[in-house]
Amino acid sequence: MLDESLVRDIIAQSRAAGADFAELYVERLKRRSIRVLNGEAKEATSGLEYGAGIRLFYGTEIAYGYTNDLTSEGLHELTATLTAARGQIGQVDVKGRGGVDFRKAAARGLHDPEIRFETHPKQYRLERLREADAAARVAPEIRQVDASLLEREQETLVANSEGAWVKDRRIRTRLNVNAVAQDGPELQTGIAWEGLSVGLELFDHYAPTALGREAGEQAMRNLRAKPAPAGTMPVVIGNAFGGVIFHEAVGHLLETTFVAKKASVLSDRLGEQVAGGAVTYIDDGTEPHAWGSSEFDDEGTPTERTVLIESGVLKSYMVDRWGAMRTGYRPTGSGRRQDYTFAPTSRMRNTFIAAGPKSVEQLFEGIAFGLYAKAFRGGQVKPGSGEYNFGVQEAYVIRHGRIEEPVRGAMLLGKGPDTLKRVVAVAGDLALGAGMCGSLSGSIPAAVGQPHVLVSELVVGGKTDADHARQYVGGQTS
Amino acid sequence: MTVDQAKTYVLARAGERGVDAEVVGQQGRELTARAHAGRIEQLTQAVRGGLGVRVIVSGRTGYAYTEELSATALDWMLDEAVENAALQQSSDGFLPAASALGRTDLVGERLKAPLEAKVAAALGFEGTLREDKRVKQVMIAAYTEREGEVAVGSTRGADGAFRRGVAGIGGSVVMQEGDSLKQGWDMKWVTTLQDLDPGRTALDFTERTGRLLGAQPLKTGRYSAYFEPKPFIHLLSFFWLMWSGKMVMEGKSRLAGRIGERIAAEGVTLVDDPTIPGGLGSVPFDFEGTPARPLILVENGVLRSFLHNSETARALKTESTGHALRPYKGILDVAPTNLALRPGEGVSMQEGVLVTEVVGVHAGADPVSGEFSVQGLGLWVEDGKVSHPVENFAVAGDFLTLLNDVTGLGDTIEWEFGMMGGAFGAPLVAVASLSFAGT
Numbered sequence: 001m002l003d004e005s006l007v008r009d010i011i012a013q014s015r016a017a018g019a020d021f022a023e024l025y026v027e028r029l030k031r032r033s034i035r036v037l038n039g040e041a042k043e044a045t046s047g048l049e050y051g052a053g054i055r056l057f058y059g060t061e062i063a064y065g066y067t068n069d070l071t072s073e074g075l076h077e078l079t080a081t082l083t084a085a086r087g088q089i090g091q092v093d094v095k096g097r098g099g100v101d102f103r104k105a106a107a108r109g110l111h112d113p114e115i116r117f118e119t120h121p122k123q124y125r126l127e128r129l130r131e132a133d134a135a136a137r138v139a140p141e142i143r144q145v146d147a148s149l150l151e152r153e154q155e156t157l158v159a160n161s162e163g164a165w166v167k168d169r170r171i172r173t174r175l176n177v178n179a180v181a182q183d184g185p186e187l188q189t190g191i192a193w194e195g196l197s198v199g200l201e202l203f204d205h206y207a208p209t210a211l212g213r214e215a216g217e218q219a220m221r222n223l224r225a226k227p228a229p230a231g232t233m234p235v236v237i238g239n240a241f242g243g244v245i246f247h248e249a250v251g252h253l254l255e256t257t258f259v260a261k262k263a264s265v266l267s268d269r270l271g272e273q274v275a276g277g278a279v280t281y282i283d284d285g286t287e288p289h290a291w292g293s294s295e296f297d298d299e300g301t302p303t304e305r306t307v308l309i310e311s312g313v314l315k316s317y318m319v320d321r322w323g324a325m326r327t328g329y330r331p332t333g334s335g336r337r338q339d340y341t342f343a344p345t346s347r348m349r350n351t352f353i354a355a356g357p358k359s360v361e362q363l364f365e366g367i368a369f370g371l372y373a374k375a376f377r378g379g380q381v382k383p384g385s386g387e388y389n390f391g392v393q394e395a396y397v398i399r400h401g402r403i404e405e406p407v408r409g410a411m412l413l414g415k416g417p418d419t420l421k422r423v424v425a426v427a428g429d430l431a432l433g434a435g436m437c438g439s440l441s442g443s444i445p446a447a448v449g450q451p452h453v454l455v456s457e458l459v460v461g462g463k464t465d466a467d468h469a470r471q472y473v474g475g476q477t478s
Numbered sequence: 479m480t481v482d483q484a485k486t487y488v489l490a491r492a493g494e495r496g497v498d499a500e501v502v503g504q505q506g507r508e509l510t511a512r513a514h515a516g517r518i519e520q521l522t523q524a525v526r527g528g529l530g531v532r533v534i535v536s537g538r539t540g541y542a543y544t545e546e547l548s549a550t551a552l553d554w555m556l557d558e559a560v561e562n563a564a565l566q567q568s569s570d571g572f573l574p575a576a577s578a579l580g581r582t583d584l585v586g587e588r589l590k591a592p593l594e595a596k597v598a599a600a601l602g603f604e605g606t607l608r609e610d611k612r613v614k615q616v617m618i619a620a621y622t623e624r625e626g627e628v629a630v631g632s633t634r635g636a637d638g639a640f641r642r643g644v645a646g647i648g649g650s651v652v653m654q655e656g657d658s659l660k661q662g663w664d665m666k667w668v669t670t671l672q673d674l675d676p677g678r679t680a681l682d683f684t685e686r687t688g689r690l691l692g693a694q695p696l697k698t699g700r701y702s703a704y705f706e707p708k709p710f711i712h713l714l715s716f717f718w719l720m721w722s723g724k725m726v727m728e729g730k731s732r733l734a735g736r737i738g739e740r741i742a743a744e745g746v747t748l749v750d751d752p753t754i755p756g757g758l759g760s761v762p763f764d765f766e767g768t769p770a771r772p773l774i775l776v777e778n779g780v781l782r783s784f785l786h787n788s789e790t791a792r793a794l795k796t797e798s799t800g801h802a803l804r805p806y807k808g809i810l811d812v813a814p815t816n817l818a819l820r821p822g823e824g825v826s827m828q829e830g831v832l833v834t835e836v837v838g839v840h841a842g843a844d845p846v847s848g849e850f851s852v853q854g855l856g857l858w859v860e861d862g863k864v865s866h867p868v869e870n871f872a873v874a875g876d877f878l879t880l881l882n883d884v885t886g887l888g889d890t891i892e893w894e895f896g897m898m899g900g901a902f903g904a905p906l907v908a909v910a911s912l913s914f915a916g917t
Contacts, residue, residue, distance in 0.1 A: 034565065037728060043809045044562035045541035048551055051526065062520040068527055068545045081523050085593060122565055144729045180730055180846055187732055189846045228851075230874065230915035231698040261514070263617040263652050265659065341508075341526065378841040380853075384617060384652030384661030387869070389853035391841030410915075411842040411851040411872045440618075461842070461851040461872020464700050464913040 001026045001167075002052070002070065004102065007159045010054065010075050011100055015161055017083035019056035019063070023160040025298065026052045026070070027340045034122065035148040036129040044122070051340040056082055060325050064343040102165035107295040110288055113171050113199025117151060120200055125149050128208045135212030136179045136190075141223060142216050144180040147208070149173070151199075158300035166300035172291065172445055173202040174434060177211045181219035188408070190219030191377075191393060195434030195445065197289045218375060218394050221406045228395055228410035228462030234370035235412060235458045236363050236398065241376050241433030243352050243448035245455075246281060248379040248388040249416035250274075251448075254308050254316075255334070255346040256323025257440055258383040265386040265417055266314065274314045275420035278356055278453075281309040283318055285333055285349035291434035291447040292349040299335035299344050306332045308351075312420075320346040338442025345441040352449030356426025363425050363454040370398040371460050373412060378435065381416065389413035411461035419455060427452040479547040481505045481527045485631050488531055488552055497560060498534040498573050498633050502765055503527070504806050506626025511597045512649075513604035513619045518597055530806030533559040537569030543806050574788035574798065576630075576767035579638025584760060585625050588670040589643050596621050599676045603647050606680035612688050614659070618649035621676075628765070636767030644669055644758055644895060647676050651683060655691040660855075662687030667895035669756045686834065690855055693869035696916035702830030702885075703873065703909040704859065707892035709836040710904040713852075714819065715896050717877040719845035721748075721775050721783075722812050723790030723801075730846045732878065733781060741781045742881035745822050748776040750785065752800070752815035758893055758901035759815040766802040770815065773799050776881075785812045803898060814896075818903030822887025825908045832857040832864060833873060848877045854914070871916035875909075883910040 007024055014022035029049040035042050052075065053066040063082040067074050132147040154170045174195030181188050192214040194206040237245055250266070258264035266274060275281070285303025287293050296302055299321050307315050319327070320335035323346045336347035364372070372395060379390025392409040414422075432449035479487065481503040492499035505527035512520040530543035533556070540563030542555040563571075604619035625643025630636050648665030664686065666679045705713075725731040733741065742748075752761050752770035763769045766788055774782045786794070787802030787810055803813035835855040842852040851874035858865045888906030895901050 034562075040567055041565040043539075043541065044565050045543070045809055046555075046558035046562060047530075047542065047807055048544040048546055048554065049528075049807075050544075050546040050551075060519070061517060064520060064522040064524075066522075066524040066526065068547075069525070078523075078525075082521075085521055085523065122561065126565055146728075182729070185732060187730065187846050187848075189844060222847075227874075230872075230913055232917050258617065261615050261617055263615040263650075263661075341524065343520065343522065378838075380838040380841065382661035382663075382837070384615065384650070385659040387661075387837070387853070387855075389838035389842065389872075391838065391851070408849070409844075409851070410874065411838060411853055413838075413853045413870065413872055415870065459870055459872060459915055459917075461853070461874050461915045462913070463874055464698060464915070 001028060001155065001157045006072055006075065008100060010079050011161045013076065013079050014056050014083060018086060019058060019083065021057035021161050023055045023158065024052060025340055026157040027154060029152060029154045029339065031152050033148060033150045034125050034129060035146065036126065036133055037146050038144060039130050039133045041126050049339065053340040053343065054078055054082060055343050058086060060322060062322065062343060066340050100161055100163050102159060103163050104165045106167040107169050110295055111197040111293050113201065115200040117153065117199060128203050132177045132208035132212035135209035136177055136216035138213060138216040139220050141181045141183055142179050142219060143182045146178040147212065148176045156298065158298065160300065164300040166296050168294055168296045170197065170294050171199060172197050173199060175202060175206065175208065175211060177215040179215040179219040181223040183223055186223065188219055188222035190215040190217065190222065193434065195291045197291060197293050221394065222408050225406040225408045228371065228407040228460060229397065230460060230462040230464045232457055232459050234367050235455050235460065236370065236372045237453050237455065238374040239429050239451050240431040240449060241435065242373065243433065243450035244376050244379050244390050244435065246353055246450065247348065247351055247448045248381040248390055249414065249419045250281065251348050251351050252381050252439065253383050253386065253416055254318055256317050256319045256327055256329065257345040259317050260323050260326035264383040269314050272314055273312050274417065275309050275312040276423045277312045278426045279309055279312050279420060279423050280354040282307050282354055283348055283351040287350050290350040290432055291445050297333045297335045298337045301331055301333040301335060303333040303349060318346045318348065320344060336441060336444050338444055342442040345439065347439060347441060347444055348437060348446045350432060350447035350449065352430060352432060353426060353451065353453060355428040355430040355451050358425050358427045360427045360429060360452045363427055363452055364398055364401045364403065367398045367401055372396040372398050372403050386416035388416050407462065413459045413461065419458065422456045423453055424456050425454040481529060481547065482629065484529050484547045484552055485629060488529065488556060489631055489633060491556055492533065492633055500532045500573050500632035500636065501529060502804055502806050503529045503629040504626055506624060508624050509596065510620055510622040511600040513600040514616065516601065516605065518600065528806040530804065530808065531555055531559050532804065532810060533563055534571045534573055535560055535563040537571050538563040538566040539571035541809050573632055573634045574766050574768065575634050576632060576636030579763050579767055581638065582640040582762040585641050585643040589623055589625060589645055591671050599647060599674060603676035603680050606677045607651055607684060610684040610688065612653045612655050612691065613651055613684060614654040615652040616649065617652060620649050621647050630765060630767045638763060638767055640762050642761065645671055645674060647674055647679050651687060653684065653687050653691060658691045658693065660687050660690045667758055669758060689857065690834065690867045690869065693867035696868040696871040696914055698916050699914055700911050701914055702828065703912045704825065704827050704830060704832045705907040705909065706832065706834050707904045707906060708894065709833045710907045711894045711902045712836050712839050713843060713850065713877065714904060715902050716839055716843040717845055718814055718817055720848065721785055723784045723786035723794060724812050725845070726784050727790045727793045732848050736781050739781055740779050741878060742776055742779040743884040744779045745887055746776055746779050746881055746884055747820040749774050749820060750814045750817045754816050757816040758895045759899060761815055764800045764802040765804040768798045768800040768802060770800045785814060787812050813898050814900045816901045816903065818891055819905065821889050821891050821905040824889040825886040825906050826862065827859045828862055829860050831868065831914060832859050850875060850877060871914050874913045874915065880909050884908065885910050
């Protein structure tokens with residue numbers, strides 16, 4: 001992607017101007033997307049993104065710059081700007097002048113697609129999206145169906161002054177279906193999506209018709225559903241994307257980005273019991289073809305499977321280069337960034353609660369009144385206070401251990417450390433779901449996952465005037 | 479090639495192929511200085527640019543973009559756009575006729591200062607934050623600025639450019655009192671450096687976050703809600719989509735077909751004004767080259783208009799309102815510029831929740847159904863004054879019902895800078911009643 005001697009020159013220039021460590025990240029991304037609205041190809045676009053980011057360390061202080069001008073002049077000028085801003089021009093580091101010998105490493109193709117982009121014409125995608133559209137029309141009330149496919153092929157190079165020269169390739173494909181059901185003035189939505197580090201075989205893993213039907217049926221259920229109850233109650237959280245709760249409630253709190261500054265309520269807690277004994281929490285960047293997998297992170301470190309919490313005990317944080325320097329913890333291959341416009345920080349990859357011993361049915365037993373949260377939107381957390389939330393897209397009331405009427409989505413919220421201790425049962429049906437995670441280094445693909453879990457108490461942000469809510473306030477608790 | 483040369487090249491190639499094309503070229507610059515413990519922990523300086531094209535081939539629309547500005551990459555972009563257009567069945571696509579618009583510089587010398595002064599602003603902000611004894615950690619304290627040029631050109635005559643920029647100071651702070659922890663996020667944006675006051679912004683920030691320390695649970699119930707400008711703006715920055723001509727065109731807005739009807743309380747007037755001097759979202763024209771002008775969306779509770787680009791306007795048999803959005807990577811959409819709820823005569827609070835922040839709006843607000851259920855933070859109000867902070871609750875409702883139940887509006891508005899380059903403004907908003915879920 002870039003000439004080796006140019007990369008060596010940039011690193012030498014940085015080191016000669018006083019940087020302790022220099023890193024060049026080069027990225028070339030091809031992106032294609034097609035959106036089908038009501039069966040019609042509506043918006044199709046293709047893009048080529050190409051740029052470089054240069055990161056210099058002075059101790060743990062960082063100078064970062066990025067540009068789309070990848071000519072020798074462009075990169076040297078950016079480097080000069082970065083080093084000049086430190087005011088240390090002329091402070092020559094002799095070690096840096098001789099250049100570096102790169103140890104070359106490249107992706108072995110662990111997540112390479114079976115069916116590459118070029119295999120099928122664009123028309124093929126259009127047909128698959130139309131299948132999703134047709135399948136979503138489960139009732140006359142389904143008025144709008146929006147199906148889209150996003151394909152990304154990213155090639156990266158990370159080279160640094162320690163001699164790393166790492167090339168990686170990440171190919172990801174994602175399918176979204178959004179259905180709108182209408183009854184008079186009322187509109188309700190249903191959403192379904194899946195994404196993997198694969199090519200067009202995504203359609204073999206997840207049939208467009210299945211996603212379409214899911215979105216359509218969800219929109220219809222929401223159209224007929226009453227508002228969710230309001231208040232604090234036991235909640236059974238569905239598997240796969242249900243893992244978004246722990247992504248928010250605990251995942252972000254274990255990133256060195258926050259931990260190193262003690263801006264996480266879980267800083268300095270290694271070895272402590274931070275969760276119920278039922279909880280084992282893992283961040284795995286190596287799972288073949290998972291949405292958040294890659295062979296190397298965006299700092300050139302090989303990814304790994306990191307056990308964060310084992311049977312409730314905190315075992316590890318997620319550590320990037322800067323975090324390792326600041327905390328002394330071992331790097332875990334967790335340095336990630338949206339693209340070359342962001343310096344990397346410690347981020348999640350595929351993060352999930354490990355399967356437990358219970359059956360899904362057992363989780364519902366003994367709940368007099370509660371909520372079954374089955375499908376989800378995103379969430380958010382404040383690592384410094386642990387306050388988090390996540391949105392529920394599809395939910396049901398639980399009465400006397402039975403799943404009863406559907407209710408419209410509501411926000412669930414709590415404080416992360418409290419919630420962790422209230423995880424009282426974990427089922428065995430672990431699955432992953434694809435999400436986009438936004439934080440300091442931008443928006444990145446990250447999978448979340450879990451089996452069904454039971455949390456003994458969560459705030460459910462429904463409506464206070466719903467019938468079943470009155471019934472609840474009437475005194476039924478588990 | 480430069481972005482300008484690339485734009486000329488693409489329009490010429492499109493002309494040779496007999497393809498109608500509209501090109502958006504952008505080039506911008508970013509500077510961010512992040513302070514920590516009295517030092518600059520990260521300094522980011524960058525330049526970025528790219529080019530995006532929309533083509534119409536026999537009435538079919540296709541898009542493509544590139545950040546690599548070689549002839550090969552530009553040819554690839556045009557080929558892809560033409561191929562993408564061929565996927566479309568309907569052939570009613572068009573490019574609006576436009577004209578020469580010249581170059582407008584909205585930045586001038588407004589963001590000009592030595593790097594040292596900008597770095598000092600970040601350090602000053604961080605230092606003032608740390609002076610508050612309740613501050614446990616400063617997670618982020620940053621000065622940041624972004625400026626860039628947007629150039630629009632088309633084979634139908636559009637030709638113009640504008641340069642705009644903003645600077646901001648803010649970040650995230652964790653505060654503690656006893657066992658109570660609160661984390662605030664805030665960013666103060668301006669278009670003129672002289673309007674930045676790092677010390678005062680830091681004091682505002684610790685005041686806003688610190689007043690929530692020692693919060694108590696809130697009992698589940700229906701209460702009057704008083705939204706401070708920030709949380710109301712946060713909701714508005716999602717629910718404005720109900721006024722998007724694109725959402726209306728696609729059958730995803732509950733406001734469709736209701737122009738001229740009363741949809742909100744008498745006092746509610748919502749205006750988008752791209753011409754505000756020094757406005758965070760001000761522009762001379764939109765991404766299709768349509769000149770920008772003020773637009774009333776809701777007037778004294780009555781729905782007057784939606785936001786339109788040329789495509790949504792034609793579909794709904796009206797004129798473009800000059801709200802096309804198409805950054806080089808994007809596809810044609812609409813977006814507000816400076817969208818604000820007009821102030822009222824002031825609010826006297828009685829009893830209820832003064833909502834100071836809403837969290838998780840992207841996950842808890844649905845602009846299609848109009849419903850929201852979001853995490854809230856705030857202060858309990860009793861006997862007309864603030865009693866104590868409250869936490870761990872959700873506030874739920876329906877945005878149109880909320881607008882109908884507005885009982886009062888504050889007499890001044892605050893502005894926030896949104897993600898897509900637009901700004902949102904609102905006063906304090908008093909709402910008769912909303913559902914609060916807590917303990």
